[in-house]
Amino acid sequence: MKLTKLLASTAVGAAIAFGASSAAFADGHAKELTVVSWGGAYTKSQVEAYHKPFIAKTGVNIKSEDYNGGIAEIKAQVEAGNVTWDIVDVELSDAIRACDEGLLETIDHSTLPAGADGTPAKEDFIKGTLYDCAVANIVWTTIFAYDKSKITGDAPKTMADFFDTKKWPGKRGLRKGAKVNLEFALIADGVPAKDVYSVLATPEGVDRAFAKLDTIKGDVVWWEAGAQPPQLLADGEVLMTTAYNGRIFNAVAGEGKPFEIVWDGHVWDLDLWVIPKGAKNKDTALEFLKFSTGTEPLAKQASFISYGPARKSSAPLVGKYHNKDIDMGPQMPTAPENLTNAVQNNFEFWADNADQLNERFNAWLAK
Amino acid sequence: MSDAALGTNHSANNGAASEPLIAADGIPLKQKLAKTTRRMKMQAFLLTVPLVLFLLVSFVLPIGQMLYRSVHNPTGSNVMPNFAVAIKNWDGQGLPSEEIFEVFVKDMALARKNREVGKTIGNLATRVNYEIPGARSLFTKSARRAGRITEGPYKEALFAIDKRWENPHIWLTLQRVTKDFTAAFYLAATDQKYDEAGNIVWADELYQIYLPILWKTIWLSALITALCFIIAYPVAYLLSTLPLRTSNLLMILVLLPFWTSLLVRTSAWIAMLQTEGIINNIFVYLGFISDENRIQMIYNMTGTVIAMVHILLPFMILPLYSVMKTIPPSYMRAARSMGASGTYSFVKVYFPQTVPGIAAGTLLVFILAIGYYITPALVGGNDGLLISNLIADHIKKTLNWSLGAALGTILLTVVLIFYWLYNKLVGVDNLKFG
8 A cells, every 4th residue: 555655656756757858858958059060170269269258158058969061860850840950051052952942941131140240230241141941151271181191292283193103102092972072083183173063064074074083993992971071081091081181170270280282273062050840949040059159159169160241240350270389361262362273163054964963973983 | 159059950950959059058969058258369369469569560551551551642732732633634645734823833932931841842852853863953043033923924034034934844744743643763773764755764874783782782692691501500500419518608609799799790800801901911911921911801881781691690500500409310320321422311311301490591681681781881881882871862861762762672572582583493381481
């Protein structure tokens, strides 16, 4: 008898406690936010520059998750009506496609805070960084890099050198997929950066890019996650590799690796915040978006990783690497001296052609 | 009831007692028995209900849904319901009429404003882009401007936005795409497509990927099965003939990797086989190869085969072992005592008795191999990828779920065909899993 009583009272107690906690959730007292980004050094820079100040300011509990890009998870969550991600860091072409397909909340640009110098948000953001469903935070780029300790003679200086396996014999690291690699191949084959997409829009241009890739196919190690290329370089698995510039910079500045970035022919792109449609904490997510794309957090992020802030007003505030005497300005993809032969990723071209070119790329790879 | 009636007739014919047997409570015994058996059958059925429901929810429904999704894609009619009706009966000659253009432009303007998932212009743009690369921007761009077209002639207004609308190809494609049921994804999954005139043709050779990979998956699975068999047969024989103490120890060696996580085992192979890995290091140390010419054993087909043979080996050893265990050693001894040579008695006496185990093992390994995903994804590199990796790609990356479903259905069909062939050759009744 005693035992049953005890059990009954425990059950009642548990039920009350559970009811109370779910009520608290319903009221929105226990504020939570799931922020999804690319992991590694990049997420770390966001945690330092965005998450920590935001938590200190609002008391919101932030859960940070990693992913490898793409909109598959967002689509699955939205279609299932169970959206667990509140705000996601995506590439431009994915942001546009997801927005076109109705998977994202629209964002009213007029609610974005003005720059620290008082410039309204619409003018403060660099041209082409604000979209219906997405607000850019940084400019990043895909460069190629090599290990200085392994190359003692002439150093590679151009994209063509990356493809020159006669002069610099050794493995090359490339991201697995058609995007960016075809641009690199054309630049290496002598196409000026500004003409890359008009050449690539023709069947002959595509053939030309694949023919150039053919010349190094046997020497390529393919990578998929952004953290892989610095590792491949460090392990000596490759002599040169393409990589996201911030990852190489962090291996140099943070871990003292002897890597060198070559800024010729790099393809730059944006990372943007998007809010999946039906996100459980939509309002908090919007608060976080406005906060993190403010002048100071963007400038602060640049002291942890070499990605360029999307706001003009952040540029003068960009100083040195957070614990070393390294000027961050020249490390940015947007630094004028780094843009002499660079391409902006053409999201429209890739939205149109990614399906077809990836099919050809996979067929080419499997041969 | 009829049973009871028959029973009565039967006894009547026999000319014995004309009254049926009555139980203590006055109900005929036959009826009572039928009632009891019915209740027992019901109970037995109720006990299996959880399993039936589980199979229904976790197996039949998803597979049914996959089959359905591969032919049913209502994107077109969801995004443009009125246009779908209007173009249905178009004869496909030249360009559609001005009325159809009007409906199209109006539907487009509506779809542009629609933010409902699955009903935006972006969904249709994606769908058409599968068939006409480059159509995506044509749709999103035109839809942005379609709202501004308020009066006719709609045809000219649309041509003014983009000249590509003048091509009949796009209208033929739209007519196909706005039908809810389509064979387009099966065509794509077998490297075929519709050409400009709507005929089915082979895709350009440079873009052919699915059939070659499917062939590769089949013969690679066959190779892996064969290798597993060659390695497993002697091991299983040893296990079944050694004294219990030793064979138990050996059995643990077989089972231990079987119980280890798949990912751990695959990663272990990466550590072993990579260019800076253990095996290459040993070879270099022993002087078999020079430091510059390390062998590429992983991130290619070799890596896939080695890792998969290792992972699937227990599935071959265990059925073989369980069958061999039941073969009395006295049969072989009898054959030998009657003058048969070792080889002859093995081929004529021992081997035939192991066939049920071989059949079970090869079927198990082959079917597991043909749908294998995680190992080729990790160690397959460029040329070691299998069809399941492409399916995963379409489900997870390109989001072309219909194409993924079509590929999945083809894979399922291939497995069923092999099962049927197998049944014809070996007979499924002969399988013995242990």
